[in-house]
Amino acid sequence: GQNIDQPTEMTATEGAIVQIxxxxxxxxxxxxxxxxxxxxxxxxxxxxxxxxxxxEKGRFSSFLSRSKGYxxxxxxxxxxxxxxxxxxxxxxxxxxxxxxxGTKLIxxx
Amino acid sequence: xxxxxxxxxxxxxxxGQEVTMRCQPILGHNTVFWYRxxxxxxxxxxxxxxxxxxxxxxxxxxxxFSAEMPDATLxxxxxxxxxxxxxxxxxxxxxxxxAEVTDTQYFGPGTRxxxx
Numbered sequence: 678g679q680n681i682d683q684p685t686e687m688t689a690t691e692g693a694i695v696q697i698x699x700x701x702x703x704x705x706x707x708x709x710x711x712x713x714x715x716x717x718x719x720x721x722x723x724x725x726x727x728x729x730x731x732x733e734k735g736r737f738s739s740f741l742s743r744s745k746g747y748x749x750x751x752x753x754x755x756x757x758x759x760x761x762x763x764x765x766x767x768x769x770x771x772x773x774x775x776x777x778x779g780t781k782l783i784x785x786x
Numbered sequence: 787x788x789x790x791x792x793x794x795x796x797x798x799x800x801x802g803q804e805v806t807m808r809c810q811p812i813l814g815h816n817t818v819f820w821y822r823x824x825x826x827x828x829x830x831x832x833x834x835x836x837x838x839x840x841x842x843x844x845x846x847x848x849x850x851f852s853a854e855m856p857d858a859t860l861x862x863x864x865x866x867x868x869x870x871x872x873x874x875x876x877x878x879x880x881x882x883x884x885a886e887v888t889d890t891q892y893f894g895p896g897t898r899x900x901x902x
Contacts, residue, residue: 710890719877719893720829764829773842774891778828 679703681777683765688783689755697750697763697780705770711739711750712764714779720764723750752782760784788812790894792878798900804866807897809878810859817881818861819891820846820853824874832876835861836883868901875899 680702689695701709708727712720726732726741726748738751750763765777791810799805811818820832833843833853843853850869855861865872875898879891 719895721893722890725890773834774831776829776831 679769679775681765681767681775683763683777683780685778686781686783688785689752691755691757691784691786693755694751694753695755695782697752697765697782699748699750699765699777701746701748701765701767701775701777703767703769703775706743707768707770707772709739709741709748710766710768710774711748712766713761714764715761723763755784757784757786790878790880790892792876792894792897794897795895796898796900798902799868800902801869802867803901804864805868805872805899805901807863807876807878807899809861809863809880809894811861811878811880812892813859814882815880815892816858816883817891818855819879819881820861820863821877821879822874823877823896829877832863865899868899870901873899873901 682700708725710725711723713723714720724739726739729741729743731738731740736753741748762779762781764779766774768774790812793808816837818835822830822832830845832846834841835855838855850865852864875896877896878894881891
């Protein structure tokens with residue numbers, strides 16, 4: 678079966694750094710997405726990785742290791758507005774997007 | 787700026803009634819997705835269209851749900867008859883479909899459905 682695992686909830690402090698992990702077991706791999714979803718809103722695209730390594734985009738970075746079936750999203754200089762759920766999704770061999778359940782990130786002052 | 791629109795934003799109905807949700811994808815996008823999101827299940831893919839043709843609706847209960855794209859600017863999701871367990875937020879998303887492996891999905895604001 679296909680499976681994507683993320684922690685259910687994480688808490689971090691404003692100004693700090695947090696790493697949200699995602700591990701996956703899918704039938705094939707054609708890329709991994711991270712989406713951000715604020716409460717009551719739609720998911721919005723953050724990043725896409727298809728090759729191993731780190732992709733940096735401002736305060737957010739995403740890392741991928743295909744051999745380990747592992748990715749993480751790194752958020753630096755945390756702001757209160759970063760409080761949201763972060764969804765990991767993998768594009769499998771049939772180009773279907775398999776979604777994780779999401780990680781709820783709580784930022785405290 | 788271009789965005790996916792969905793109507794209605796909220797719908798409260800009684801069990802057994804028909805519900806129709808509408809989505810206008812971003813102009814020029816040729817992939818359209820319908821998702822359902824609940825606290826318990828997270829995001830579930832219900833249906834997927836490319837160039838208006840249904841490619842995958844395996845996630846949809848066939849006996850009561852139907853999804854169509856009558857034209858390139860409109861996608862519909864119907865539930866008939868609706869049941870309380872259908873209560874969820876239904877998202878429509880569209881993608882440019884330029885390349886399968888990088889097809890970012892752009893989500894609409896969702897329809898929050900409550901079936902009493």
